[in-house]
Amino acid sequence: MIGLALAMLPADNFAAAVDLFNDLQQSFGLSACEVSTEPSSPTALAPGKDGALAVASELRKAVSSLGVHLPYEGLNPVSRHPRIAAASREVLLETIDAAASIRAGYVVFHVRGTTSFVQEEAGLTAWSPVVRELAEHARKQGLRFLVENADDLRRVPDLLALAEVADTDICLDIGHLYERLYETDEWGVLRRVTARVQDIASPWPFILTAKLPAAEAGGLTGALSTLDKKTGCIHLHNHDGRLAHQPLSNVHIPWRGFLAKNSERLRTLPIILEADYRAHGHTSLERDLKELTELLAQEKSA
Numbered sequence: 542m543i544g545l546a547l548a549m550l551p552a553d554n555f556a557a558a559v560d561l562f563n564d565l566q567q568s569f570g571l572s573a574c575e576v577s578t579e580p581s582s583p584t585a586l587a588p589g590k591d592g593a594l595a596v597a598s599e600l601r602k603a604v605s606s607l608g609v610h611l612p613y614e615g616l617n618p619v620s621r622h623p624r625i626a627a628a629s630r631e632v633l634l635e636t637i638d639a640a641a642s643i644r645a646g647y648v649v650f651h652v653r654g655t656t657s658f659v660q661e662e663a664g665l666t667a668w669s670p671v672v673r674e675l676a677e678h679a680r681k682q683g684l685r686f687l688v689e690n691a692d693d694l695r696r697v698p699d700l701l702a703l704a705e706v707a708d709t710d711i712c713l714d715i716g717h718l719y720e721r722l723y724e725t726d727e728w729g730v731l732r733r734v735t736a737r738v739q740d741i742a743s744p745w746p747f748i749l750t751a752k753l754p755a756a757e758a759g760g761l762t763g764a765l766s767t768l769d770k771k772t773g774c775i776h777l778h779n780h781d782g783r784l785a786h787q788p789l790s791n792v793h794i795p796w797r798g799f800l801a802k803n804s805e806r807l808r809t810l811p812i813i814l815e816a817d818y819r820a821h822g823h824t825s826l827e828r829d830l831k832e833l834t835e836l837l838a839q840e841k842s843a
């Protein structure tokens with residue numbers, strides 16, 4: 542199932558992004574869509590504003606899979622300041638309610654805050670009860686709760702550990718599997734610079750395996766196999782060694798081989814294109830959609 546993230550579309554507001562999605566759906570036979578609720582995104586769904594929920598409900602009827610990306614900017618549900626933690630939690634619970642009201646199938650959550658990485662025991666201890674509560678709230682309303690490998694949770698074993706302990710499923714982000722964990726204390730400046738230059742400029746980008754989540758997980762297929770049935774959606778975008786959310790045509794990440802190899806397994810999963818087409822433009826968006834739909838159609842008929 543191929544879909545788009547509305548947050549990444551070149552449009553001025555939520556309704557315009559839905560219109561653009563509808564046009565592209567006609568041309569490319571899209572069956573999945575993911576809606577952002579981040580206030581900083583011009584194309585986000587703002588529940589309670591301008592009949593947005595009605596527009597989203599119409600969108601729901603047009604697709605097989607509708608997801609809602611929960612907000613994270615400025616929020617910190619594990620803040621040591623109890624009022625900030627409580628307000629963040631409230632915003633997240635309200636957004637889950639909005640997702641349920643438009644009968645979305647899943648919500649996506651990022652682990653981002655001021656406590657340690659989840660790979661450190663303190664991080665897992667801080668995040669587990671929060672994520673468990675949010676996931677339970679979502680589940681009660683028929684929503685699948687997906688924790689994404691992003692921000693403070695980028696290693697596959699850590700993602701799986703949190704998903705196991707908080708009883709959630711997973712959004713597997715292909716681009717973020719190539720976000721090296723430069724924040725580690727184990728590396729000095731020289732090591733960081735060498736790895737960065739290698740990722741950006743080498744003809745074999747990402748060949749260094751240290752602190753690279755994709756390599757640690759045994760590549761893209763390894764990550765998918767490890768997470769197996771817990772995976773509820775895929776986010777797909779490229780990484781140029783500096784930045785994620787690059788168009789697919791920038792060929793740093795071996796996404797083509799991954800999709801071809803796992804096409805059967807991926808058939809029922811929403812694959813959400815998440816490159817930044819606001820920055821890279823409409824032509825790049827259509828080029829990526831064309832290539833992706835053709836590749837998966839080829840695999841289907843093979």
Ligand SMILES: [Zn+2]
Binds near residue numbers: 689691714776815
């Ligand atoms: Zn993502």
